[in-house]
Amino acid sequence: MASSPARPLDHRSRGEHPLRTLGYLLRADRRRLAVAVAVFTVKHSPIWLLPLVTASIIDTVVQHQPITRLWTSTGVILFILLVNYRS
Structure with a gap:
């Protein structure tokens, strides 16, 4: 199941858990996604x-x-x- 990093949508997800496939598709943006979650938490925590x-x-x-x-x-x-x- 090897695929080139330039074409992540060519990844085959047969038999994989959906979260594993999502993690594969978001592999390049994990750091930015983590920062976005942290900023969201800090911004909205007073409302909670x-x-x-x-x-x-x-x-x-x-x-x-x-x-x-x-x-x-x-x-x-x-x-x-x-x-x-x-x-």
């Missing part, structure tokens, strides 16, 4: 915190906790939205 902060706000209101905790959570949400602002 929004449900946790929202739950903290709900807990603060339901359990009658100090108002400072509510303002702190609100500040965190505003900071996340400010960092991820798109023009």
Whole structure:
């Protein structure tokens, strides 16, 4: 199953696992793909915190906790939205 690096689509994938074939096709771009995944993770990780902060706000209101905790959570949400602002 040898093929030239110049023609990756000529690779035969008979009996191979689909992920193995995908890895073969993306062989030349693995470094750029890894960088893209890292940048995506860093860029979107603040948004993944929004449900946790929202739950903290709900807990603060339901359990009658100090108002400072509510303002702190609100500040965190505003900071996340400010960092991820798109023009």
